[in-house]
Amino acid sequence: MTTTLITGANKGLGYETARRLIEAGHTVWMGARDEVRGREAAETLGGQFVQLDVTSDSSVEAAAKTVAAAGGLDVLINNAGIPGPQAAPEDLTAADAEAVYGTNVVGIVRTVHHFLPILRGSDAATVVNVTSGLGSFHSVHDPERIESTVVMPLYTSSKSAVTMLTVQYAKAFPELRINAADPGYTATDFNGRQGTQTVSEGTDAIVELATRGGTGPTGTFIDRSGTASF
Template structure:
């Protein structure tokens, strides 16, 4: 049986990913900062709750120890992330940038360092980094894509960084499958439920990568339609 950890799993894309992977037969650790909300979400779906704050070294190390002591890990889904403040670009501050990059980018380094030893013990070690088409240079420069209509310097650059980190970790960890998933414009709390896609549609790429059983390409960036341009 495949064991999967999803960060930010108490709502939105993380919760729906957990639901679908549990339905597919995975044992799913649902990670969340808030113990009450996280445990409630796990109870609702039949998952296992683990408290984890991806911005905190001690919290991540504790979660890794818990999962290691309970059988190990096959798939890591780095889903936790935040948006930038909804203000005009010139009103953004260095503190805003630090906060967003700490959560969206630096946390992936922290999570990778903590969980790769467990993933290397699996025959199907997999990392799925949830990125965004908002970080795709091709999409943001193409007037036919909605991503080109949005100006969010901090968030968009953080997701470009996530995609590049995915490619670099794929090169550094050839024994694992390390790929990036773009959910697309999905209706969640993240965007005040303004996206045209359902959360099920938004998790298609994530679920696809998480259920390949350690097979297939590594270092790719996909959305629900297939391989996407960087």
Template sequence: MTTTLITGANKGLGYETARRLIEAGHTVWMGARDAERGKKAADELGGRFVQLDVTNDETVAQAAQTITDADGLDVLINNAGIHGTITDADELTAADAAEVYETNVVSVVRMINAFVPVLRASRTPTIVNVSSGMGSFGTVLNPERIESQLIMPLYQSSKSAVTMLTVQYAKALPEMRVNAADPGFTQTDFNEGHGHFTVTEGTDAIVELATRNGSGPTGTFIDRDGTMPF
């Protein structure tokens, strides 16, 4: 049986990914900062709750130990993320940038550092980083794409960094499958329910990458329709 950990799993894309993977037969650890919300979400779906704040070294280390002591881990899904302060670009501050990058970028490094030793014991070690077309040069410069109509310097650049981290970790960890997923413009509370895709459609690429059983390409960036431009 495949064991998967999803960060930010108590709502939105993380919750729906957990639901679908549990349905597919995975044992799913649902990570969340808030214990009450996380336990409630896990109870609803039949998942396992683990308290996990991706910006906090101690809780990440504790979660890694808990999962190591249980079943180990086959799939790590780095889903937790924030859009940060929404304001005019020239009003953004260094503190705003630090907040977004700590959650969206630094925490990917923190999670991979903590969980690679656990994943190395798996026969099918897999890392899925939830990135975004908002961080793709190919989409933000394409006037036919909605991503080109939005100006969110911190969020968009942080997702560019996530995609590059994915490529670099794929090269550094050739024994693992390390890929990035773009959910697309999905209806979640992250964007106040706006979006072209349902939350189920938004998790298609994530679920696809998480269910390849350690096979397939590595260092790629996909959405529900296939390969995405970097």
């Protein structure tokens, strides 16, 4: 049986990904900062809760020890992320940048660091990084795509970093399958439910990468339609 850990799994894309993977037969660890909400989400879906705050070394280290003691890990889904402040670009501060990058980028580095030794014990080791078309140079320059209408310097650049982290990790750890998924413009709390896709459609690419059984290409970037442009 495949064991999967999802960060930021108590709502939105993380919650729906957990639901679909549990339905597909995975044992799913649902990571969340808030213990009450995390436990409630896990109990509702039949997952296993683990307290996990990607901005905290001690939290991630403790979560890794819990998962390792329970038998190991096959799939790590780095889903946790924040949009940052809804402020004019000229009002963004270094502290704002540190907060966004601390969760969206440094959080992935921290989580990979602590869970990599556990993943290496699996013969189907997989990492899925949830990125965004908003971090794609191609998409933000295409006037026919909604990404070209968005100005969010911190969030968008953090997702560019996530996509590049994916490529670099794939090169560094060729024995793992490490890929990035763009959910697309999905109706979640993250965007005030303004997205045009359902939350199920938004998890298509994530679930696709998480259910390949450690096979297929590595270092790629996909959306629900297939290969996406960097």
